[in-house]
Amino acid sequence: MIKEKENTEPAAEADKKAVIIEIKDLHKTFGKDNHVLKGVNFTVNKGEDLVVLGRSGSGKSVTIKCIVGLITPDKGEINVFDQNVLDLNKNELNEMRSRIGFLFQSGALYDSMSVRENLAFTLRKHKRDLNADEIEKEVLEALESVGLSEAIDKMPSELSGGMRKRIGLARTLILKPEIILYDEPTTGLDTITSREISELILDIKHTRKTTAIIITHDMACAKLTADRIIVLKEGKIQAEGTYEELEKSEDEWVRSFFE
Incomplete structure (x- = not known):
């Protein structure tokens, strides 16, 4: 397994305190014998964009759904903001x-609501103390x-795939999250729009100081956004490193992602 470059600076001890997500020995089986996760271990540091690669069915989406409690693992520990999610x-x-x-693959907008209503609904659900003017200001920002x-009064059916992704991202950003989980953010988009979304992810990291896990099959997105990459194979981490390190991996299977 390729490991991240060792930090020999005195700040290494401080970096341990910067871990914002820690996954330990995560297991998940569906049914009797569909073992999706088989002991996954990794950390994400504050301010880091971690890309997760892997073939379909390798456990990428299951892992991030476990992080937010949408799926309960059979075994393991998930620490986020120094709290064990399972407790x-x-x-x-x-x-x-x-x-x-x-950010879900589809953007997950409510089709019966305008863009304004989609974003306002999210605010009303989570920030009940805001008045109408404050909500409008947050939606516009x-x-x-x-x-x-300019798309504030459009319906989701009037939006292109790239616009739906952006609106979905705006709805995510409106709550000012510290962590963002991106599930295939560029799937179904053309090359130019995919790059625009990837650049937006990068811009959000720098302007909002977010931490992110990005699941993607799009290697251009991975190259642009990743501080570090982990590669899942059959429910386990097969390799870990920077884009440049993994591109030169001696593991032919890992290298195949970069060809």
């Missing part, structure tokens, strides 16, 4: 989730951050 009650879990943004303020 949280419903209210504590909802409080933690309010600090985490989740979120849309401006993804370059789509």
Whole structure:
């Protein structure tokens, strides 16, 4: 396994405190013998964008759904913000989730609501103390951050695939999350739009100081956004390193992602 470059600076001890997500020995089986996760271990540091690669069915999406409590693992430990997710009650879990943004593949917009209503609904659900003017201000700021303020009165059916992704991201950003989980953010998009979304992910990291896990099959997205990459194979981590390190891996299977 390729490991991240060793930090020999005195700040190494401080870096340990910067871990914001820690996964230990994560296992998940569906049914009797569909063993999706078989002992996954990794950490994500504050401010880091970690890309997760792997073939379909390797456990990528299951892993991030476990992180936010959408799926309960059979075994393991998930520490987020120094809390074990598996020990949280419903209210504590909802409080933690309010600090985490989740961008689904589809964007997950409500088709019966306009763009304004989609974003406002999210705010009303999580920030009940805001008045109408404050909600409108937050909606406009979120849309401006993804370059789509002019789409505020459009319905989802009027949006292109790239616009839906951006609106979905604006709805995620409106709660000002500290962590964002991106599930295939560029799937189904053309090359130019995919790059625009990848650049937006990078911009969000720098302007909002977020931490992210990015699941993707798009190697251009991985190259542009990743501080570090882990590669899942059959429910286990096969390799870990920077894009440049993994591109030169001696493991032919790992290298195949980069060809």
